[in-house]
Amino acid sequence: xxxxxxxxxxxxxxxxxxxxxxxxxxxxxxxxxxxxxxxxxxxxxxxxxxxxxxxxxxxxxxxxxxxxxxxxxxxxxxxxxxxxxxxxxxxxxxxxxxxxxxxxxxxxxxxxxxxxxxxxxxxxxxxxxxxxxxxxxxxxxxxxxxxxxxxxxxxxxxxxxxxxxxxxxxxxxxxxxxxxxxxxxxxxxxxxxxxxxxxxxxxxxxxxxxxxxxxxxxxxxxxxxxxxxxxxxxxxxxxxxxxxxxxxxxxxxxxxxxxxxxxxxxxxxxxxxxxxxxxxxxxxxxxxxxxxxxxxxxxxxxxxxxxxxxxxxxxxxxxxxxxxxxxxxxxxxxxxxxxxxxxxxxxxxx
Amino acid sequence: xxxxxxxxxxxxxxxxxxxxxxxxxxxxxxxxxxxxxxxxxxxxxxxxxxxxxxxxxxxxxxxxxxxxxxxxxxxxxxxxxxxxxxxxxxxxxxxxxxxxxxxxxxxxxxxxxxxxxxxxxxxxxxxxxxxxxxxxxxxxxxxxxxxxxxxxxxxxxxxxxxxxxxxxxxxxxxxxxxxxxxxxxxxxxxxxxxxxxxxxxxxxxxxxxxxxxxxxxxxxxxxxxxxxxxxxxxxxxxxxxxxxxxxxxxxxxxxxxxxxxxxxxxxxxxxxxxxxxxxxxxxxxxxxxxxxxxxxxxxxxxxxxxxxxxxxxxxxxxxxxxxxxxxxxxxxxxxxxxxxxxxxxxxxxx
Numbered sequence: 001x002x003x004x005x006x007x008x009x010x011x012x013x014x015x016x017x018x019x020x021x022x023x024x025x026x027x028x029x030x031x032x033x034x035x036x037x038x039x040x041x042x043x044x045x046x047x048x049x050x051x052x053x054x055x056x057x058x059x060x061x062x063x064x065x066x067x068x069x070x071x072x073x074x075x076x077x078x079x080x081x082x083x084x085x086x087x088x089x090x091x092x093x094x095x096x097x098x099x100x101x102x103x104x105x106x107x108x109x110x111x112x113x114x115x116x117x118x119x120x121x122x123x124x125x126x127x128x129x130x131x132x133x134x135x136x137x138x139x140x141x142x143x144x145x146x147x148x149x150x151x152x153x154x155x156x157x158x159x160x161x162x163x164x165x166x167x168x169x170x171x172x173x174x175x176x177x178x179x180x181x182x183x184x185x186x187x188x189x190x191x192x193x194x195x196x197x198x199x200x201x202x203x204x205x206x207x208x209x210x211x212x213x214x215x216x217x218x219x220x221x222x223x224x225x226x227x228x229x230x231x232x233x234x235x236x237x238x239x240x241x242x243x244x245x246x247x248x249x250x251x252x253x254x255x256x257x258x259x260x261x262x263x264x265x266x267x268x269x270x271x272x273x274x275x276x277x278x279x280x281x282x283x284x285x286x287x288x289x290x291x292x293x294x295x296x297x298x299x300x301x302x303x304x305x306x307x308x309x310x311x312x313x314x315x316x317x318x319x320x321x322x323x324x325x326x327x328x329x330x331x332x333x334x335x336x337x338x339x340x341x342x343x344x345x346x347x348x349x350x
Numbered sequence: 351x352x353x354x355x356x357x358x359x360x361x362x363x364x365x366x367x368x369x370x371x372x373x374x375x376x377x378x379x380x381x382x383x384x385x386x387x388x389x390x391x392x393x394x395x396x397x398x399x400x401x402x403x404x405x406x407x408x409x410x411x412x413x414x415x416x417x418x419x420x421x422x423x424x425x426x427x428x429x430x431x432x433x434x435x436x437x438x439x440x441x442x443x444x445x446x447x448x449x450x451x452x453x454x455x456x457x458x459x460x461x462x463x464x465x466x467x468x469x470x471x472x473x474x475x476x477x478x479x480x481x482x483x484x485x486x487x488x489x490x491x492x493x494x495x496x497x498x499x500x501x502x503x504x505x506x507x508x509x510x511x512x513x514x515x516x517x518x519x520x521x522x523x524x525x526x527x528x529x530x531x532x533x534x535x536x537x538x539x540x541x542x543x544x545x546x547x548x549x550x551x552x553x554x555x556x557x558x559x560x561x562x563x564x565x566x567x568x569x570x571x572x573x574x575x576x577x578x579x580x581x582x583x584x585x586x587x588x589x590x591x592x593x594x595x596x597x598x599x600x601x602x603x604x605x606x607x608x609x610x611x612x613x614x615x616x617x618x619x620x621x622x623x624x625x626x627x628x629x630x631x632x633x634x635x636x637x638x639x640x641x642x643x644x645x646x647x648x649x650x651x652x653x654x655x656x657x658x659x660x661x662x663x664x665x666x667x668x669x670x671x672x673x674x675x676x677x678x679x680x681x682x683x684x685x686x687x688x689x690x691x692x693x694x695x696x697x698x699x700x
Contacts, residue, residue: 018657290694290695290696292687292690292691292694292696302673304669304670304671304672304673305671305672305673305696305699306672306673306675307368307672307673307675307687307691307696308674308675308676309674309675309676309680309683309687310676310677310679310680310683311661311664311675311676311677311680314661314675316673316675318673319654320654321654321655322655322656322657323652323654323656323657323666323668323673324656324657324658324659325656325657325658325664325675326658326659326660327660327661329660330659330660330661333659333660334659337642337659340642341642341657344640345640346640346642346655346657349655
């Protein structure tokens, strides 16, 4: 089996501003003080079990990505067409060389504490993929989160379980019910399948997407640089979950590998603080500054020590160009704050 | 009448750390973003109504004071001996030249919003001082503060009122009673008297203080530099309130001029925030940084914009060497924090 990882690196979330910016998305940031970007960490996490890692990113970030992760292959999207466009293009390129090769797509900006558990789960998913399934990795929930979509697991078989259905983000009562059944998993948006299986499924559900993607891959594989105007630009934006995974699950074609691995999509400061260990202050730019703060504080130091007194669950981000102070409880307001920057003449910091 | 202002500039309050430091006390800081230190503001406030301003400070701060306030006379205390030592030494020097001259002592680190009201009150105090009283400026209380000592005013006469007694910081119930009577004023520690009257009173209550102070003043007035070891070093530390004002008040020798002038001793961040106008962010080092914060935030910017979200009554101080984040409600904990710096290897920042 050859196994190709696909890492779509796009999106410009503002909920972790100012660690992430419009010009420097979350995947370029070091959120945990590990000394490497989330993208590099994602690639490093995959390297031991994959033959190749392909990063799919936009032209705006291509140079930064190439500099940060020189070891990875790079596919530059002509423009954004959703996760289906990004993953589909990379999968179609793999398929053109070897339809039996397994591809797996993994977000560039998630945190995973237990990397061994992650790799074991991915290898099991690849095993199920060899049997012809599109396989997702399902996170065993430890709380009734309303922030994620859920996967209802069905019968177990060999390396995985069948997927009964995908469900949207639930309300709190429904999430609690899901948790109580023990059959629901968080959808972390990771998909593993044979390149040919994935593209064939796409061709059945969305031929208008699969055909141009395959055609563009063919021109690129032939060493030409044309086809973008003809095939890519007219493409509709789509997400892989609704374009392939959900309709295929109804047919019984999707499997899931459940895993506990300390996963987070670090969607905001509250979830970031959940992941960064208590009392472990963070120096994202390699500085080693002293922090005097309560254990529940999340502090990103810059060039000087930081002292925090009397603010429960404080979040302090000391960047070169801006100082941001908030609390975990205000995580949801960060996005609004970023939108307000322009009105205060601080649009350059967004 | 000649009128000499005495400004004791000492003390190393830690409750406004890191704006004030052990090595750079509050009077050297610009707490309001006015562009000048509190000491300079104090001197400027007095200049229009005084013939001379003498700053009394320790050797540690003499150079900084001389550089900051080149127009003022400087008396360098050989070592700290309380407000009685500082004011008494300066008063004894004035007395040696002209016992009839009026002296007034004013702390170097208080804020006064209404400077005209301040000057009118001081001139009335000087008028009463010419009649032989030791005169204090009493602040009309606008709330039952337990942070200040109180002055009970007696009969009104000409420019002032007699002082019935001085009382220590009260508990809350007592403070409320004081406020209800309308007869109590806050003791702001400002005293105005003829130099000879003040020194004679000290000589009656504490000859062991008055004699060496007069002797040291005489040697300094004679142009000699000796006498420190003989007269100053053995001096006991004392405060002017208990050494002179309180016993003299019992004899009916103290008067008070009541005034409303927006006074604060800015003892901590809570009282500083009361004085700095709502939504007026502060750039203590002359920078003009944008601040995005709720109106109740008190923000001292450094070299970059500051954004605060979701922290009621936040206090943010962005210094070159340390970043401090707290709330007004935690004002009382700042002192403890400063004491804890050394244990975290940050003693240099205290």
